[in-house]
Every structure is written in structure tokens, then in C-alpha cells.
Amino acid sequence: MNLGGAYQTKRPVRSLHNYRILLKLCDEVGYRLAEEFFWHNPAKLPSPIEWVNKRKIRVKDSVDMVWWLSKDDYPKADITRVLVPYSERMQKLQTDPEKYYKPKLRPSGHDIGAGFAVDNGGAIPSNLLQIPNTESNSRYIQLCKMLDVETHPARFPMKLPLFFIQMLTDPGDTVLDIFAGSNTTGAAAESLERHWIAFEQNRMYLLASTFRFLDKEVSESEVTELYHKLLVSQEPTRIGSTKQPSLFNI
Numbered sequence: 001m002n003l004g005g006a007y008q009t010k011r012p013v014r015s016l017h018n019y020r021i022l023l024k025l026c027d028e029v030g031y032r033l034a035e036e037f038f039w040h041n042p043a044k045l046p047s048p049i050e051w052v053n054k055r056k057i058r059v060k061d062s063v064d065m066v067w068w069l070s071k072d073d074y075p076k077a078d079i080t081r082v083l084v085p086y087s088e089r090m091q092k093l094q095t096d097p098e099k100y101y102k103p104k105l106r107p108s109g110h111d112i113g114a115g116f117a118v119d120n121g122g123a124i125p126s127n128l129l130q131i132p133n134t135e136s137n138s139r140y141i142q143l144c145k146m147l148d149v150e151t152h153p154a155r156f157p158m159k160l161p162l163f164f165i166q167m168l169t170d171p172g173d174t175v176l177d178i179f180a181g182s183n184t185t186g187a188a189a190e191s192l193e194r195h196w197i198a199f200e201q202n203r204m205y206l207l208a209s210t211f212r213f214l215d216k217e218v219s220e221s222e223v224t225e226l227y228h229k230l231l232v233s234q235e236p237t238r239i240g241s242t243k244q245p246s247l248f249n250i
């Protein structure tokens with residue numbers, strides 16, 4: 001669950017709604033907070049303008065919370081699928097361990113022994129996910145521009161759903177995004193060979209989201225034709241990779 005923070009109306013005081021939701025989900029519904037993540041988006045614009053830009057009494061809020069909630073204590077997870085590149089220091093240490101550290105037991109209990117310098121294919125990621133939201137030239141954006149369709153104003157960067165889908169699911173699993181918007185989550189799931197289902201109340205967002213799933217070879221005129229066909233269709237809106245080929249049956 002990704003919930004950005006917010007200020008109370010006309011007050012430089014934060015709303016606590018996101019924390020209340022978390023407490024409710026855990027205390028009343030029975031979820032566990034498996035781990036909290038912080039999505040740092042350095043490209044986030046300063047807001048609210050009144051408190052940050054004009055009066056300059058609050059700093060820019062550039063972190064969103066992402067809560068990993070689970071139904072039991074051991075939800076499926078494998079962090080070795082989301083390892084990150086080693087730091088420069090660690091790379092040096094791996095090439096010449098004796099020069100850079102002495103094996104010893106740290107007060108924290110970490111045994112910094114000979115195995116410490118072993119290359120495990122990458123470092124363990126932290127719960128601070130630094131992902132700028134700067135996508136500007138994707139096929140989705142290009143096709144929205146071509147058809148003069150508004151792009152979704154609050155899209156995820158692709159790397160955000162990719163991280164969680166990779167860590168928490170296997171190929172063939174089904175990923176559901178109940179607030180799908182432009183369906184970045186579905187596109188991420190499909191690229192990792194997971195099935196996906198998208199719920200979105202705004203039909204126009206859902207229609208444009210189909211651009212994410214078109215083959216590169218599809219011509220501009222075919223895209224235009226498809227979009228207009230979907231636009232006038234009176235059928236209930238339903239898309240999902242588990243219902244192929246209903247993707248184009250909106």
C-alpha cells in the first residue's frame with residue numbers, strides 16, 4: 001500500500017490519515033506490517049505551495065510510505081531477487097579483503113568473518129527506495145500525446161512495482177492493483193511474466209493504460225482505431241492479463 005502524506009486543509013499540520021489506516025488494518029482487520037518502505041522521489045515538486053514555497057515554513061516532502069502488509073507472519077518473499085549493486089567500498093574489499101578489514105565479531109552480533117567479502121551477486125537492498133519519477137518518453141506517454149489524451153497525473157515509476165513484484169511473487173502468480181490508474185503495476189507484472197488484474201474507477205485512465213500493452217509493431221493508425229473503438233464501446237470496463245484477449249475487449 002502506497003500512501004503519500006498530506007496536510008490538513010488550510011493548516012501547516014500533517015494529516016494522520018495514513019497512520020490511522022495502517023493502525024486500523026493491523027488492529028482491526030488483522031494484517032501484519034511485514035515491513036515499511038520509504039519511496040524517496042527526489043523529483044517530487046515542493047508542495048503545498050503555501051507552506052513550502054511562499055511562507056517557507058515547511059520543507060519539501062519527498063518521501064512516500066509503502067507498507068508491506070501480510071496476512072500471516074511469513075508471507076512469500078525472496079530478497080535475493082532484488083539485490084542492488086555493491087558500493088565502491090565493498091567492491092574494493094572483495095578484491096583485497098585483507099587490506100580493508102580484520103575479521104571480528106561486532107557488538108551488533110554480525111560476524112564480520114572471512115565470508116564477509118564473498119560476492120553474493122549484489123548487496124541487500126534497504127527499505128529506502130530511491131526512485132526518481134522522471135519517465136518522460138515511454139510508449140505510454142508518446143501514445144497519449146499522439147492521441148491528445150491526458151497522461152495519468154500520479155503514475156508510479158516502473159521500478160517501484162517491479163521491486164515488490166520481483167521480491168514477493170513468482171512467475172505465474174497474479175498481481176492485483178486496486179487503484180491501478182495508468183496500470184504501471186500491470187505492465188510491470190506482465191514484464192515479469194506474472195498475471196495481473198487492474199481496478200480503476202476512471203475509465204479514461206484505464207483506456208489509455210492499454211497503450212502500455214501494445215506491440216511495438218502496432219501502427220499509429222491501428223492504435224488510433226483501437227482507442228476510438230474502446231472509447232465508444234458501451235461494454236463494462238474490464239481488463240486483465242488473466243482474461244486474454246479481453247485486454248482489447250474493454
Ligand SMILES: C[S@@+](CC[C@H](N)C(=O)[O-])C[C@H]1O[C@@H](n2cnc3c(N)ncnc32)[C@H](O)[C@@H]1O
Pocket residue numbers: 152154155156157178179180181182183184185199200201202205
Ligand atoms: C495515485 S493513482 C494510482 C496511479 C498508478 N499507481 C499508476 O502508476 O498509474 C490512484 C488511482 O486510484 C483511482 N481510484 C480512487 N478510488 C478508487 C476506487 N474506489 N476504485 C477504483 N479506483 C479508484 C483513482 O482514479 C486514481 O487513478
